[in-house]
Amino acid sequence: xxxxxxxxxxxxxxxxxxxxxxxxxxxxxxxxxxxxxxxxxxxxxxxxxxxxxxxxxxxxxxxxxxxxxxxxxxxxxxxxxxxxxxxxxxxxxxxxxxxxxxxxxxxxxxxxxxxxxxxxxxxxxxxxxxxxxxxxxxxxxxxxxxxxxxxxxxxxxxxxxxxxxxxxxxxxxxxxxxxxxxxxxxxxxxxxxxxxxxxxxxxxxxxxxxxxxxxxxxxxxxxxxxxxxxxxxxxxxxxxxxxxxxxxxxxxxxxxxxxxxxxxxxxxxxxxxxxxx
Amino acid sequence: xxxxxxxxxxxxxxxxxxxxxxxxxxxxxxxxxxxxxxxxxxxxxxxxxxxxxxxxxxxxxxxxxxxxxxxxxxxxxxxxxxxxxxxxxxxxxxxxxxxxxxxxxxxxxxxxxxxxxxxxxxxxxxxxxxxxxxxxxxxxxxxxxxxxxxxxxxxxxxxxxxxxxxxxxxxxxxxxxxxxxxxxxxxxxxxxxxxxxxxxxxxxxxxxxxxxxxxxxxxxxxxxxxxxxxxxxxxxxxxxxxxxxxxxxxxxxxxxx
Numbered sequence: 001x002x003x004x005x006x007x008x009x010x011x012x013x014x015x016x017x018x019x020x021x022x023x024x025x026x027x028x029x030x031x032x033x034x035x036x037x038x039x040x041x042x043x044x045x046x047x048x049x050x051x052x053x054x055x056x057x058x059x060x061x062x063x064x065x066x067x068x069x070x071x072x073x074x075x076x077x078x079x080x081x082x083x084x085x086x087x088x089x090x091x092x093x094x095x096x097x098x099x100x101x102x103x104x105x106x107x108x109x110x111x112x113x114x115x116x117x118x119x120x121x122x123x124x125x126x127x128x129x130x131x132x133x134x135x136x137x138x139x140x141x142x143x144x145x146x147x148x149x150x151x152x153x154x155x156x157x158x159x160x161x162x163x164x165x166x167x168x169x170x171x172x173x174x175x176x177x178x179x180x181x182x183x184x185x186x187x188x189x190x191x192x193x194x195x196x197x198x199x200x201x202x203x204x205x206x207x208x209x210x211x212x213x214x215x216x217x218x219x220x221x222x223x224x225x226x227x228x229x230x231x232x233x234x235x236x237x238x239x240x241x242x243x244x245x246x247x248x249x250x251x252x253x254x255x256x257x258x259x260x261x262x263x264x265x266x267x268x269x270x271x272x273x274x275x276x277x
Numbered sequence: 278x279x280x281x282x283x284x285x286x287x288x289x290x291x292x293x294x295x296x297x298x299x300x301x302x303x304x305x306x307x308x309x310x311x312x313x314x315x316x317x318x319x320x321x322x323x324x325x326x327x328x329x330x331x332x333x334x335x336x337x338x339x340x341x342x343x344x345x346x347x348x349x350x351x352x353x354x355x356x357x358x359x360x361x362x363x364x365x366x367x368x369x370x371x372x373x374x375x376x377x378x379x380x381x382x383x384x385x386x387x388x389x390x391x392x393x394x395x396x397x398x399x400x401x402x403x404x405x406x407x408x409x410x411x412x413x414x415x416x417x418x419x420x421x422x423x424x425x426x427x428x429x430x431x432x433x434x435x436x437x438x439x440x441x442x443x444x445x446x447x448x449x450x451x452x453x454x455x456x457x458x459x460x461x462x463x464x465x466x467x468x469x470x471x472x473x474x475x476x477x478x479x480x481x482x483x484x485x486x487x488x489x490x491x492x493x494x495x496x497x498x499x500x501x502x503x504x505x506x507x508x509x510x511x512x513x514x515x516x517x518x519x520x521x522x523x524x525x526x527x528x529x530x531x532x533x534x
Contacts, residue, residue: 060410086412094410100403104322114411162411 011074013038013170013202014059018068020226021054028054029065030226036170041196041203043217043234045210046224047248047257052206053097055223056172059204060092061085073169090118093163093171093201097178099155101147101162107134108143111162118166133161137191153184160191164201171195173205177212185212192216210249214238222248224257295517302495306420313421320422327388327423327490328430332437334387335380339438342379343445346370351454363456364465367446372469372478376439378526381485384431385518389493392423393514396497397507405498420494427490428483435482477533484525489518 014036021029028051036042044052057063058070061077070077072088080088101110111130115121121129134140137157147155156176163171176188193216196203207213213220214234222230222237222244229244230237240246247255263269314320346367354360396419399405405415443465450456469475493514500510 062406062409089410089412092410094407096403096407098403100407102404102407103399103402113413117411117413 011038012036013073014204015071016055016058016068017071019058019065019070020067021051021058021063021065023051023054027226029068031068032223032227034221034223034228034231036202036204037219038202039196039200040218041192041205041216043213043220044204044206045208045213045220045222045248048208050223051226052223053174056094056174056204056206059172060089060094090114090166091169093160093166093168095156095159095163095171095173095176097175099147099152099159101150101155101159103147106144106146107139107150107158110147110158111165113162114165129165130161133165134158136164136194137161138187151184153180153187156180156184156188157191160188164195164199167199168201170202170204173203173207175206175208177207177209189215210234210238224248229256298499299491299495302498303491305416306424306491306494309414309416310421310425312414312417313425316418316422319418320425323422323426324430327384327392327426328433331384331387331430331434334383335434335438336441338379338383339376339441340445342375342438343367343371343442343447344449346375346442347446347449347454351450351456360454360456361460362464362468363450364446364461365468367450368443368465368469369474371439371442371446372474374478374526374530376435376442377478377481377485378522380435380438380482381431381489381522382519384427384434384486385489385493385515385522388427388430389489389514389518390511392427392490392493393497393500393511394507396420396423396494397500397510400498400500401502401504401507415498420498423494424487424490427493428486431486431489432479432482435478439478480533481526481529484529485522488521488525492518492521 012035016032016034019029019032020027032055034044044055046052054063058065059072059077061080064078072092075084075088077085077088101107102113105113108130111133112126115126115129131140131143134143137160139154139157139161142150142154142158147158150158173192176192177185180188189212192203192205195201196216205213205217217234220230220232220234220237221228224244230242237245238249240249243256247257253259347363350366350370351360351363354363354366396405399415399419405419408415408418447461451458451461496510496514496517497507500506
C-alpha cells in the first residue's frame with residue numbers, strides 16, 4: 001500500500017484499491033485490493049462468475065466501479081477523459097476470449113488496423129511491422145486469409161499479433177487457453193512467455209487452467225466472492241494452505257464455494273406439509 | 278385489473294423509452310459524425326453495400342409498381358373519360374408518394390436488416406469492444422459510415438425507382454393500352470413540377486434514409502450479444518422502420534402540401 005516510493009519501477013503497474021462494483025444487484029467486487037507487478041506474468045484465477053473478465057474491463061476503463069479506484073501506471077482510469085483514456089489504451093494490448101478479429105478484413109489488415117488508425121506510417125513500413133508481428137506468432141504465411149478461414153488457435157495468435165503491434169507496456173489475456181488443443185495451447189503458452197521474458201511486457205492473464213498457469217505465471221491472485229482470497233507464486237498456492245486454495249486447486253465439490261446455488265430448503269420446494277414455503 | 282392495464286401499457290412505455298434511447302443514440306452519432314468522415318473508405322464500402330447492392334430490387338419493384346399504377350389508374354380515369362391524364366397521374370403518384378415510401382420500405386427490408394444483423398454480430402463477437410480497446414471509436418468507425426451511406430443512398434435509389442416506375446407506366450399505358458405517346462409525355466411534363474413534386478419527394482427520401490439507417494444502426498449497436506438478441510433486433514428494425522416511415526410520411530405530406 002506504500003506507493004509513495006520515488007522509484008517508479010517499484011510501483012506496481014496496476015493497483016486496484018477498494019474496488020466495489022455492483023452489477024444487477026449482485027456485488028461483483030467487494031472492496032477488492034490487488035497489485036500487478038511490472039514486467040511479470042500475473043494470473044488472476046477464481047471460480048466461474050467471480051468477475052475475472054470484469055476486472056480486466058475495469059483496468060481498461062470499459063467499466064467503472066461504484067467505489068474505489070483502479071490505477072494504471074499511476075493514472076486513475078475512471079477519472080480519465082476519453083482522449084487520455086484512448087491514449088492509455090494504445091499502450092495496452094487486450095486479447096479477447098473469442099479473438100474479436102474484424103470479420104471484414106483479412107489477417108494482414110486486422111494486424112495493421114491499429115497502425116493505420118493511429119499513425120501515418122508509410123505503406124512499406126506498415127508491411128514490415130505487420131509481417132514481423134505475424135512472423136512472431138508463426139502466421140506470416142496466413143496474412144491473406146480471412147478470419148472465417150482460421151481455426152480458433154490461429155485466430156487467437158492473430159489477435160495476439162494485433163495486440164502487440166504497438167509494443168504495449170501491458171497485455172491482458174482473457175481466457176487465452178480456452179478451447180485450444182494441446183499443441184495450440186503450448187504455442188500460446190510459449191508466446192506469452194516469450195513476450196514477457198524477451199520484450200518485458202507486463203502480462204495479466206485470466207484463466208482456469210492451473211496446469212497451464214503454472215507454466216507461465218510468476219504470481220497468482222485467487223479471487224472469490226468479490227475479494228482476493230489468496231495470492232502467491234503458483235507453487236505456494238498449489239500447497240493449498242487455505243480452504244479456498246485447497247478447494248480451487250484440489251477441485252473439491254464442497255468447500256468455501258458451494259456446489260448448490262442458493263435456494264430454499266429442499267423440503268419446502270417439494271411442498272412437504274408442515275414446512276412453510 | 279392492474280395486471281391487465283400493465284400488460285396493455287407496458288409495450289407502449291417500452292416503445293416510448295426506445296424512442297428516447299434512439300434519440301440519445303442519435304446525439305452521440307451526430308457528435309461522432311465529423312470523425313466518421315475521416316474514414317472515406319468505410320463510407321464507400323457501405324455505399325456499395327446498401328446502395329449499389331439494393332439497385333436490382335429497387336429497379337424491379339419500380340418497374341412493377343409503375344405497370345400496376347398504369348393499369349389501375351387507366352381504369353379509374355376511363356370512368357371520367359380522362360385517360361389522357363394517365364402520364365401526369367402516374368408521375369405525380371410516384372414522385373410525391375409511392376417512390377419514396379415503397380423504396381423506403383424495400384430499403385428497410387434489404388439494407389436496414391443487413392446493417393442491424395452485421396452490427397449486432399460485431400457486438401456479439403466483441404469486435405466493437407476490440408475497436409474501443411484499440412482506441413478507435415466504433416460510433417465513428419462503424420455507426421457513422423453506415424448512417425451516412427443510408428442518407429446518401431436513399432434519394433438516389435428513389436430517383437431510380439421513379440424512373441423505372443414511369444418506364445413501366447409508359448410500357449403499359451402507351452404500348453399496351455394504346456394511349457398516344459405524345460399525350461402521355463406532354464401532359465406529364467406540363468403538370469409535374471420539378472421544384473414542388475420531384476424535390477418534395479426527394480426530401481422525403483432523405484428523411485426516410487436517415488430514419489431507417491438510424492434505427493438499423495441503433496438496433497444492431499444495442500442488440501443483446503446472443504443469436505436470439507440479434508434476430509429480435511433485426512425484426513425490430515423492419516417493424517419500427519416501417520411504422521416510422523408511414524407515420525413520418527403522413528406528417529411530411531401534410532407539411533409539404
